[in-house]
Amino acid sequence: MNPQAIIDGLIAGSTIGLGAIGLTLTYSILRFANFTHGDFLAWGAYLTLTVAGVLGGLAAGLGAPVYPFSFGWGLPLAVLGGVALTVALTLGLDRILFRKLRARGADTIIIVMASFGASMALRSLLEFIFTAKPVYFTNALQIAKPLGLGMRATPDQLMVIGLTALMVLGLHLLVTHSATGRAMRAVSENPGLAGVYGVDVAKVVRVTWIIGAGMACIAGVMAGLLVQIRPYMGFDLLLPLFAAAILGGIGSIPGAMLGGLIIGLSEAFAVQIIGAEWRAAISFVILVIVLMLRPQGLFGRKEA
Amino acid sequence: MTALTLSDLQAGYDPDLPIVKGVSFTVSKGEAVCILGPNGAGKSTMIKAIAGLVPCFGGQVQLGETEVTGMPSHLLARNGVGFVPQTENIFTRLSIIENLQIAAQLLPKPERPRRIEAMLDMFPDLAARPRELAGALSGGQRQMLAAARALLTEPEVLMLDEPSAGLSPKLVGQVFETLRRISDTGVTLVLVEQNVRAALALTHRALVLVDGKLAHDGPTDVLHDGRFLGELFLGHRAAEAGR
Amino acid sequence: MELLAYAAFFLTIALTYAVICLGLNVQWGQTGLFNVGIAGFVGLGAYVSAALTTPDAAERIGGFDLHIALGWLAAMAAGAALALAVGLLTLRMRSDYLAITTFGIAVALQLVFQNTESLTGGAFGMAFIPRPFSGLQSEPFAFNVLNLALTALVVLVLYVLLEHLLRSPWGRALRAVREDEVAAQALGKNPVLLRIQAFALGGAIMALAGAVQAHFIGFIAPANYLPMMTFQVWAMLIVGGSGNNRGAILGAVLVWAIWALSGALISEIFPADQQARAASLQIVIIGVMLCAILLWRPQGILPEVRSVSRHLGHRNKDT
Ligand SMILES: Nc1ncnc2c1ncn2[C@@H]1O[C@H](COP(=O)(O)OP(=O)(O)O)[C@@H](O)[C@H]1O
Ligand SMILES: [Mg+2]
Numbered sequence: 115m116n117p118q119a120i121i122d123g124l125i126a127g128s129t130i131g132l133g134a135i136g137l138t139l140t141y142s143i144l145r146f147a148n149f150t151h152g153d154f155l156a157w158g159a160y161l162t163l164t165v166a167g168v169l170g171g172l173a174a175g176l177g178a179p180v181y182p183f184s185f186g187w188g189l190p191l192a193v194l195g196g197v198a199l200t201v202a203l204t205l206g207l208d209r210i211l212f213r214k215l216r217a218r219g220a221d222t223i224i225i226v227m228a229s230f231g232a233s234m235a236l237r238s239l240l241e242f243i244f245t246a247k248p249v250y251f252t253n254a255l256q257i258a259k260p261l262g263l264g265m266r267a268t269p270d271q272l273m274v275i276g277l278t279a280l281m282v283l284g285l286h287l288l289v290t291h292s293a294t295g296r297a298m299r300a301v302s303e304n305p306g307l308a309g310v311y312g313v314d315v316a317k318v319v320r321v322t323w324i325i326g327a328g329m330a331c332i333a334g335v336m337a338g339l340l341v342q343i344r345p346y347m348g349f350d351l352l353l354p355l356f357a358a359a360i361l362g363g364i365g366s367i368p369g370a371m372l373g374g375l376i377i378g379l380s381e382a383f384a385v386q387i388i389g390a391e392w393r394a395a396i397s398f399v400i401l402v403i404v405l406m407l408r409p410q411g412l413f414g415r416k417e418a
Numbered sequence: 419m420t421a422l423t424l425s426d427l428q429a430g431y432d433p434d435l436p437i438v439k440g441v442s443f444t445v446s447k448g449e450a451v452c453i454l455g456p457n458g459a460g461k462s463t464m465i466k467a468i469a470g471l472v473p474c475f476g477g478q479v480q481l482g483e484t485e486v487t488g489m490p491s492h493l494l495a496r497n498g499v500g501f502v503p504q505t506e507n508i509f510t511r512l513s514i515i516e517n518l519q520i521a522a523q524l525l526p527k528p529e530r531p532r533r534i535e536a537m538l539d540m541f542p543d544l545a546a547r548p549r550e551l552a553g554a555l556s557g558g559q560r561q562m563l564a565a566a567r568a569l570l571t572e573p574e575v576l577m578l579d580e581p582s583a584g585l586s587p588k589l590v591g592q593v594f595e596t597l598r599r600i601s602d603t604g605v606t607l608v609l610v611e612q613n614v615r616a617a618l619a620l621t622h623r624a625l626v627l628v629d630g631k632l633a634h635d636g637p638t639d640v641l642h643d644g645r646f647l648g649e650l651f652l653g654h655r656a657a658e659a660g661r
Numbered sequence: 662m663e664l665l666a667y668a669a670f671f672l673t674i675a676l677t678y679a680v681i682c683l684g685l686n687v688q689w690g691q692t693g694l695f696n697v698g699i700a701g702f703v704g705l706g707a708y709v710s711a712a713l714t715t716p717d718a719a720e721r722i723g724g725f726d727l728h729i730a731l732g733w734l735a736a737m738a739a740g741a742a743l744a745l746a747v748g749l750l751t752l753r754m755r756s757d758y759l760a761i762t763t764f765g766i767a768v769a770l771q772l773v774f775q776n777t778e779s780l781t782g783g784a785f786g787m788a789f790i791p792r793p794f795s796g797l798q799s800e801p802f803a804f805n806v807l808n809l810a811l812t813a814l815v816v817l818v819l820y821v822l823l824e825h826l827l828r829s830p831w832g833r834a835l836r837a838v839r840e841d842e843v844a845a846q847a848l849g850k851n852p853v854l855l856r857i858q859a860f861a862l863g864g865a866i867m868a869l870a871g872a873v874q875a876h877f878i879g880f881i882a883p884a885n886y887l888p889m890m891t892f893q894v895w896a897m898l899i900v901g902g903s904g905n906n907r908g909a910i911l912g913a914v915l916v917w918a919i920w921a922l923s924g925a926l927i928s929e930i931f932p933a934d935q936q937a938r939a940a941s942l943q944i945v946i947i948g949v950m951l952c953a954i955l956l957w958r959p960q961g962i963l964p965e966v967r968s969v970s971r972h973l974g975h976r977n978k979d980t
Pocket of ligand 2: 461
C-alpha cells in the first residue's frame with residue numbers, strides 16, 4: 115500500500131471534519147439534520163472566489179502567489195469576505211425558512227424536508243449563476259515536496275492541515291470554556307430550560323449558524339484550493355459530512371473532526387484498494403456500521 | 419404592592435384546547451402562596467405559561483405593574499422571575515458550577531463570583547464537588563442545585579413546581595426548611611405542591627386549581643380540614659365522570 | 662394526432678410518478694417516515710426488472726428474457742427487501758437518521774448502477790427492455806394510449822388497494838402511531854413493527870414504479886436516478902397533499918406538468934448554448950415551491966381527510 119494515502123486522507127479528512135463540525139453543531143443545537151450544510155461549503159467557495167475576483171480587480175498585486183503557497187494575499191482577505199457572506203446567507207435562510215418553521219412548532223422532520231428543498235434550490239442556483247464548469251482559485255502549479263517515508267505534500271496541503279488543527283482547537287476551547295460555549299451546550303441539552311436560566315436561545319442559535327457557516331466556508335475554500343470548485347462539491351460532501359458527524363457523536367466537535375479524519379483516511383485507502391469509482395460509497399458503509407454497532411457515535415451520549 | 423397578577427389567563431398546547439381556562443389571582447410582594455390541585459389539573463401548565471414556556475391564548479400576566487404575557491422566558495428571568503420546573507430542571511451534561519455560572523450571566527460581572535460563592539455556602543452538598551457533572555447528583559441534590567440556580571440571581575418572584583416530588587420525607591423537610599428561609603428574606607414565593615401538609619405549613623394562602631379553573635383562593639386554615647379539600651378534588655372527579 | 666400521442670406519453674410518465682407518490686404516501690403521509698432515497702428504490706426496481714426481462718446480452722450477466730409481469734413482481738420484492746433492511750437498521754432511532762441513511766442508500770445504489778458494468782451496463786445503462794404492446798410500436802398513437810391505459814390501471818389498482826388498506830385496522834394503527842406513539846403503544850400497537858411494514862410496502866411500490874417506467878421507456882441509465890428524482894417526488898406529494906392518495910396522484914401530474922412546461926419555456930427563452938445552465942432554474946423553482954408550501958400550506962392542495970397531520974405543526978412542545 116502506498117503511504118501517500120495517509121497524506122491524501124488527512125487532507126480530505128480536514129475538509130470533511132471542518133464541514134462536519136458545523137453540521138454537528140447545528141444538529142445538536144437546532145435539532146435537525148441540515149441537508150443544506152453541504153451547499154454552504156459550495157456557496158462559501160464561490161462567494162470567496164467572487165470576493166477574490168473583486169479584490170483582484172481592485173489591486174492586481176493581491177493575486178500574485180506568495181512563496182511557498184500557490185495563492186496570494188488576496189485569498190485570505192477574500193476568505194474574510196466569503197465567510198461574512200456565507201454567514202449572511204445562512205442567517206437569511208434561517209430567518210425566511212427554518213425560524214418560521216420552528217416558531218410554528220413544526221416537527222423536526224418537516225424542517226429536515228425544508229432543508230432538503232432549500233439545498234436543491236441553492237445548489238441549482240449556483241449552477242445557474244456560475245455554470246457547472248469547474249473553476250479554480252489559482253492557476254499556479256505547485257510541486258509536492260517529499261516528507262519522508264514515501265509521502266509528499268504541497269505547501270498548500272500542509273497549510274490546510276495546520277489551519278484545520280488550529281481552528282478545531284480554538285473552537286473546542288470556545289465551546290468548553292467560554293460563556294458562549296456553555297450557553298450552547300445548555301441549549302443543546304434543553305432549550306426550554308436554557309431560557310429559564312436566562313439564556314437568549316435565539317442568540318445562541320445565531321451564534322451556532324455563524325460558527326457553522328464560517329467553518330463551512332473555510333472548508334469549502336480548502337476543498338476548492340486543493341481540488342476544484344464545482345456547484346456539486348458540497349452535495350458530494352454531504353454524505354461524508356453526515357457520516358463524520360454521526361461517527362463522532364452528534365454535538366461533539368472533537369468527534370466530528372476525528373470522524374472526518376477517519377472517513378478521509380478510509381476513502382484514501384479504499385481508493386487504493388478497490389478503486390476511485392467506489393470512493394463515495396465509503397461514507398455510506400461507515401455510516402451503516404456506526405448505526406449498527408454504536409449509533410451514539412464515538413463521543414456521543416446514549417439515547418441521543 | 420402586587421408582585422404577580424393573572425387576569426383571566428388562558429394557556430395550553432393547542433389553541434383549541436386550552437388547559438388553563440381563565441385563571442385570575444394576585445400575589446403581593448413577599449407573600450407565599452401555594453397552588454394545589456389534582457393531577458392533570460393544569461398546575462404545571464399554568465406556572466409554565468407564567469414563565470414563558472407555554473403559549474398564552476388569552477388574558478394577562480403582570481409582573482408588578484408591567485405586562486409580561488407571552489414574554490420569552492429569558493427576558494422574564496432578566497426581569498426577576500425565577501422558575502424551577504418540576505422535572506428536567508438542571509443541565510445534567512454540565513457541571514454543577516457551570517449550571518450556576520450560566521445563571522450568573524444575568525448578573526453584572528463583578529457580582530457573579532460572590533453570588534456563586536453564596537449559593538455554594540448555602541448548599542454545602544454542592545460545594546463538595548463543584549466540577550462534577552450535575553447528572554451525577556442524587557434526586558435531592560438536584561433539587562438543591564435547581565433551587566440554588568434560581569436563587570442565585572435574587573429573583574423577586576420565585577416559582578417552584580413540586581420541589582418535593584420524589585424525595586424522601588427527610589429531604590422534603592430540608593427542602594421546605596430552605597424555602598422558609600428564602601421566604602423570610604422577602605422573596606415572593608409561588609409553590610405548586612402535591613404534598614399538601616408540607617405546603618400548608620409554609621404558606622398562608624392556597625389556590626386550588628381544578629380542571630384549569632380556580633376552585634378556591636383563600637387562607638390555608640380551612641384546608642387543614644381534609645374533608646374540604648377532598649370535596650374540592652372530588653367535585654372535579656364527579657364532573658369528569660359525568661362527561 | 663401527434664399532439665395526442667404526446668399527451669398520452671406525457672400522462673404515462675406522470676402516472677409512473679403518481680405510483681412513486683403513492684408509495685411515498687404510505688411512508689410519509691400515513692406513517693411520517695422521511696425517505697430521501699426515493700431515486701434509489703425506483704432505480705433498484707427498474708434495474709431488477711430490466712435484468713430479468715431483457716434478452717440475453719453478451720456483455721453482461723442477466724438477461725433472462727422473462728415475462729414483464731415477473732419483472733414487476735421481482736422489482737417489488739427487491740424494493741420491499743431493501744426497505745426492510747433500512748427499516749430494521751434505522752427505525753428504532755431518531756427520525757432524521759432514516760433520512761440520512763436513505764440518502765446514503767441512493768448514493769450507494771447510484772454507484773452500483775454506474776460501476777458494476779457486468780450487471781447494469783455501467784454509465785450507458787441497459788437497452789432493449791421489453792415494452793408492453795411492443796407489437797404496436799410502429800403506430801405511436803395506439804402504442805402510447807395502450808401504455809397509458811396500462812399505467813392508469815396500475816395507478817387505479819394501487820389506489821383502491823391502498824384506500825382499502827388505510828381504512829383497515831392496520832391503517833388505523835399506522836395513523837395512531839404517527840399521531841401519538843405513546844398512546845398507540847399503550848393500546849398494544851408495536852410502533853417499530855408497524856413502521857417497518859409501512860416502509861417496506863412503500864419501498865415495494867416505488868420499485869414497481871421504477872419497473873413500470875423502465876418498461877415503458879425501454880431504456881435505463883444511472884442518470885435517470887439522481888437525487889433530483891427524489892426531490893421531484895417529494896415536491897409532488899407535498900404539493901398534492903400528504904396523507905391523501907388522490908392528492909398524491911394529483912400532485913404527480915401537476916408538478917410533472919410544471920416541470921415539463923418550465924422546461925419548454927426555458928428552451929424558448931434561452932439560447933441553445935445557455936440551456937443546460939438554465940435548466941437548473943427549473944430545480945430552483947421546484948425547491949422554492951416545496952419550501953413555500955411547507956411554510957404556508959403544509960397540508961397541500963388536497964389535505965388529508967381525517968385530520969391534518971399533527972406533525973405538520975401547531976404543536977409547540979419543546980420550543
Ligand atoms: N407538552 C404537552 N403537550 C400537550 N399536552 C400536555 C403537555 N404537558 C401536559 N399536557 C396536558 O395538560 C394537562 C395538564 O397537565 P399539567 O399541567 O402537567 O397538570 P398538573 O401539573 O396539574 O398535574 C394534562 O391533561 C396533560 O396531558
Ligand atoms: Mg405538574
